[in-house]
Amino acid sequence: MSDEIDTSKPAGLSRRGFLKGLGAGSVATGLLSPAGLKEALAREGGVVGPGEVPVTLKINGQNRKLSVEPRVTLLDALRNRLDLTGCKKVCDRGTCGACTVLVDRHPVYSCSMLAVEAEGHEITSIEGLGTPERMNEVQKAFVHHDAQQCGFCTPGFVVACSAFVRKHPNATLEQVRAGLGGNLCRCGTYAGMMLAVVDAAKKGGA
Amino acid sequence: MAKVDWPAADKRTLIGKRIDRIDGPLKATGAAKYSYDINRPGMLWARAVTSPYAHAEVTSIDTRAAEALPGVKGVWRDTEKEVRYAGEIVAAVAAETEEIAQEAATRIRVQYKPLPHQVVDDDPKFFDAAKDKLNKREEGNVDDAFAKADKVVEGEYGIPVIAHCCLESHGQVTEMRDGELHVWPSTQNVSRYSDQLGGAVGVDQNKIHVECQYMGGGFGSKFNSDKWGTIGALLSKQTGRPVKLLLERDIELMTAGNRPSAYARIKVGAQKDGTLTAVEADIWGTGGNGGYNPPPVPYVFKVPNTRLTAKGIRTNRGGQRAWRAPSHPQGCFLTMSALADTAAALKMDELEFFLKNVSLTDRAEVYTEELKIAADLIDYKRKAHPRGDPTPGPVKRGLGMSIHTWGGMGHPSECDVTISPDGSVEARLGSQDLGTGTRTVIDIVVAETLGLPLHAVKVQIGKSDYPASGGSGGSTTVGGVSASSRLAATAALNALFETIASKLDTAADNLEAVRGEIRQSDKPENKMSWKEACALLGVNAITKRGSNNPGESQKMHLMDGGVGGAQIADVSVDIETGIVTINEMVAAQDCGLVIDLKTAESQVYGALIMGITYALFEEAVYDVKTGRMLNADMEFYRLAGIKDVGNLKVHMMTGKGYDERGVVGLGEPPVISPGAAIANAVANALGVRVPQLPLTPDRVIAVLQKGGNLA
Numbered sequence: 042m043s044d045e046i047d048t049s050k051p052a053g054l055s056r057r058g059f060l061k062g063l064g065a066g067s068v069a070t071g072l073l074s075p076a077g078l079k080e081a082l083a084r085e086g087g088v089v090g091p092g093e094v095p096v097t098l099k100i101n102g103q104n105r106k107l108s109v110e111p112r113v114t115l116l117d118a119l120r121n122r123l124d125l126t127g128c129k130k131v132c133d134r135g136t137c138g139a140c141t142v143l144v145d146r147h148p149v150y151s152c153s154m155l156a157v158e159a160e161g162h163e164i165t166s167i168e169g170l171g172t173p174e175r176m177n178e179v180q181k182a183f184v185h186h187d188a189q190q191c192g193f194c195t196p197g198f199v200v201a202c203s204a205f206v207r208k209h210p211n212a213t214l215e216q217v218r219a220g221l222g223g224n225l226c227r228c229g230t231y232a233g234m235m236l237a238v239v240d241a242a243k244k245g246g247a
Numbered sequence: 248m249a250k251v252d253w254p255a256a257d258k259r260t261l262i263g264k265r266i267d268r269i270d271g272p273l274k275a276t277g278a279a280k281y282s283y284d285i286n287r288p289g290m291l292w293a294r295a296v297t298s299p300y301a302h303a304e305v306t307s308i309d310t311r312a313a314e315a316l317p318g319v320k321g322v323w324r325d326t327e328k329e330v331r332y333a334g335e336i337v338a339a340v341a342a343e344t345e346e347i348a349q350e351a352a353t354r355i356r357v358q359y360k361p362l363p364h365q366v367v368d369d370d371p372k373f374f375d376a377a378k379d380k381l382n383k384r385e386e387g388n389v390d391d392a393f394a395k396a397d398k399v400v401e402g403e404y405g406i407p408v409i410a411h412c413c414l415e416s417h418g419q420v421t422e423m424r425d426g427e428l429h430v431w432p433s434t435q436n437v438s439r440y441s442d443q444l445g446g447a448v449g450v451d452q453n454k455i456h457v458e459c460q461y462m463g464g465g466f467g468s469k470f471n472s473d474k475w476g477t478i479g480a481l482l483s484k485q486t487g488r489p490v491k492l493l494l495e496r497d498i499e500l501m502t503a504g505n506r507p508s509a510y511a512r513i514k515v516g517a518q519k520d521g522t523l524t525a526v527e528a529d530i531w532g533t534g535g536n537g538g539y540n541p542p543p544v545p546y547v548f549k550v551p552n553t554r555l556t557a558k559g560i561r562t563n564r565g566g567q568r569a570w571r572a573p574s575h576p577q578g579c580f581l582t583m584s585a586l587a588d589t590a591a592a593l594k595m596d597e598l599e600f601f602l603k604n605v606s607l608t609d610r611a612e613v614y615t616e617e618l619k620i621a622a623d624l625i626d627y628k629r630k631a632h633p634r635g636d637p638t639p640g641p642v643k644r645g646l647g648m649s650i651h652t653w654g655g656m657g658h659p660s661e662c663d664v665t666i667s668p669d670g671s672v673e674a675r676l677g678s679q680d681l682g683t684g685t686r687t688v689i690d691i692v693v694a695e696t697l698g699l700p701l702h703a704v705k706v707q708i709g710k711s712d713y714p715a716s717g718g719s720g721g722s723t724t725v726g727g728v729s730a731s732s733r734l735a736a737t738a739a740l741n742a743l744f745e746t747i748a749s750k751l752d753t754a755a756d757n758l759e760a761v762r763g764e765i766r767q768s769d770k771p772e773n774k775m776s777w778k779e780a781c782a783l784l785g786v787n788a789i790t791k792r793g794s795n796n797p798g799e800s801q802k803m804h805l806m807d808g809g810v811g812g813a814q815i816a817d818v819s820v821d822i823e824t825g826i827v828t829i830n831e832m833v834a835a836q837d838c839g840l841v842i843d844l845k846t847a848e849s850q851v852y853g854a855l856i857m858g859i860t861y862a863l864f865e866e867a868v869y870d871v872k873t874g875r876m877l878n879a880d881m882e883f884y885r886l887a888g889i890k891d892v893g894n895l896k897v898h899m900m901t902g903k904g905y906d907e908r909g910v911v912g913l914g915e916p917p918v919i920s921p922g923a924a925i926a927n928a929v930a931n932a933l934g935v936r937v938p939q940l941p942l943t944p945d946r947v948i949a950v951l952q953k954g955g956n957l958a
């Protein structure tokens with residue numbers, strides 16, 4: 042992936058509805074490339090599923106082996122199989138950003154990517170960015186500027202903002218407004234968030 | 248002896264300061280577990296099946312094909328025969344994985360006999376006088392007042408049905424263990440969540456344990472266990488397994504509550520100098536398939552001669568639920584729009600007109616002060632112009648304002664505070680934190696009372712097994728829990744004073760707790776540390792309960808009800824595209840004694856943003872022919888993003904005249920005015936009124952085409 046990916050346009054968006062809609066859950070050759078899956082595809086004559094297939098996902102620096110049907114999204118694999126519940130399911134179709142994770146350091150809507158597609162990539166979830174005792178600069182700034190109320194949108198925003206400040210170390214309010222359009226908050230925390238992101242960028246970001 | 252009264256301003260170490268919410272780090276790192284995040288061992292995933300028909304009779308539900316799918320463990324069928332709106336749940340299935348549940352749900356075959364439906368809410372002809380009664384109210388001599396008025400102004404205005412769209416959907420995890428039901432719901436009402444659940448699923452009330460530590464928004468829509476709570480619990484009983492059932496987004500938008508619409512023809516009578524003399528309003532709208540509470544018109548201003556008729560139109564849509572400040576945003580939008588139009592017709596400045604009439608409100612001084620502060624914050628004097636921005640070019644700019652009111656008196660609440668011999672302190676109450684900062688407020692109150700730092704107090708909320716506290720609705724929580732935790736902490740502290748007074752050779756009455764020490768008030772050097780004092784308790788911890796009785800706490804000035812707020816919006820409207828942009832919005836708001844200034848301001852900022860969202864984007868759109876909601880998703884049911892909100896400024900009214908009232912709730916009031924203020928600003932920019940929210944480009948263009956201003 043190039044470094045030019047805009048946080049407001051997460052990748053993996055268009056395929057997912059199609060893939061998930063397969064119902065029976067099979068996945069055909071051509072769409073996917075990771076090594077483990079390639080082997081499975083070769084073995085199965087170009088099609089995997091509808092049953093479960095083994096996948097190894099590299100999440101927050103650790104290899105996690107799991108067995109999922111091809112139709113399982115990365116979001117559901119993280120939340121339902123690995124109990125990494127920081128990423129949230131809100132719209133489940135690439136509109137709100139609550140499910141944002143980093144794939145090879147780029148923000149991606151995990152509801153719009155299949156778990157099997159994520160094999161071979163470095164996935165960072167909110168849990169990999171910091172802990173309550175050791176928050177990254179974005180997380181600290183979110184707390185300090187009260188950029189969260191119910192907090193349900195917060196992990197998705199923190200992941201997106203962490204990628205954003207890395208790319209825009211001198212972010213202006215205008216850039217924040219343009220760059221964080223891919224996430225939504227219902228409680229209305231944007232006022233604190235704008236200050237938080239500019240502040241975190243100044244402090245060296247994520 | 249510690250007194251329960253709030254400490255004086257110069258004695259407060261925490262109250263009223265800008266304090267970070269204590270659960271902020273947990274939320275910002277994804278460590279906070281919301282109800283949706285609860286994964287129990289052996290848990291099943293459930294999916295609901297809903298009616299595609301707006302009105303129908305269910306003739307059969309065949310679940311055999313679903314049950315035949317490997318991994319399916321349980322099914323639920325509704326016994327109710329009539330469905331009254333598209334999106335009503337008729338069946339559900341529980342399976343080993345979410346994917347299997349989703350597939351199984353599509354295999355449930357439901358046969359319907361469609362019946363006639365009606366979803367139109369903006370045409371009063373659909374009012375059914377045979378079934379529903381006309382709501383009428385009249386005060387003074389209306390006809391006479393209109394006859395004598397210097398100016399009579401008439402207009403039509405409308406505000407549609409909107410949804411709650413809580414980012415965490417509605418639902419819960421249920422688990423039967425040893426004959427007891429454990430529920431992790433997303434709820435605003437931990438203590439009374441299960442009121443209707445026990446009977447519905449045949450489990451005694453005392454055998455239901457509810458826990459909700461974090462929840463992703465409710466806004467009035469999450470007080471009860473609901474149909475999905477019953478279904479989840481029954482599926483848990485049936486399968487013997489924990490079951491997670493959270494509604495999918497489309498179902499949530501169709502079934503989990505909405506804010507009623509309100510359309511009105513309003514006539515206003517005024518004198519030349521702007522004094523309001525009469526208001527007549529014909530209102531209609533829908534609360535969905537249930538009844539309709541007409542919004543208050545005229546709102547805030549007690550105009551002497553008023554006549555109101557209201558028609559509730561039943562529609563085959565989901566039912567209404569409280570939506571942040573029920574009825575007020577509608578009443579406010581209708582009233583303030585009509586009043587701004589009156590000011591314009593009188594060729595009076597809007598601010599001058601509002602200031603002229605605040606004498607008709609219950610808190611003229613507060614509104615006057617707030618309007619003036621808001622005007623200064625937005626630089627009103629420099630920016631204001633009469634209706635219609637005279638500057639050339641396609642982008643027109645304007646200002647508009649509104650005022651609002653709310654009660655916000657604290658609810659009944661019980662709190663236990665325990666001081667242990669090791670010096671640790673715990674506060675327990677069956678309240679909940681919706682993101683308003685309830686946990687933080689309790690911590691501040693208890694820590695301040697005991698003279699301790701925030702981290703010395705452990706706040707335990709979110710369980711029905713704790714002392715009961717009210718549901719978080721109507722801005723009642725902050726007053727309720729502040730009072731109960733203050734009472735409990737004061738009682739526990741006084742019990743500690745009793746125990747240790749003799750060690751300090753003085754009476755308990757002479758002691759005070761300050762900065763981690765207990766000392767003699769008139770001889771501060773006679774003291775011991777908090778830890779030493781607690782060690783004297785021996786093996787017995789002190790636990791005291793504080794019970795908030797609203798009437799008594801109000802008399803003691805621990806809390807109060809009734810607030811006012813003023814807001815002004817500065818907008819730009821592009822008359823070529825019809826796009827409305829918020830440049831700036833300011834809010835001045837009172838809420839009595841502020842406990843945490845930082846989270847209090849967040850409530851107001853959040854309310855402004857939620858208000859901008861319903862002013863510009865939100866509307867549940869229904870198809871007349873099929874009776875279905877056309878935008879039951881988050882692409883077309885739009886929420887404001889970070890680029891849509893402009894610059895926001897918040898001014899909290901604190902200090903003398905406000906603090907001594909005690910704590911008053913804040914969640915609802917600031918969300919009431921934005922729709923009215925923004926609509927008035929758009930009218931000021933364009934010179935014509937866009938009568939209906941949301942102020943979408945098509946509506947703006949349609950009005951301009953009629954008004955001829957496009958040329």
Ligand code: FES
Nearest residue numbers: 133136137138152
């Ligand atoms: S849940 Fe993935 S974008 Fe909304």
Ligand code: FES
Nearest residue numbers: 190192226227228
């Ligand atoms: S903080 Fe509640 S949705 Fe953003």
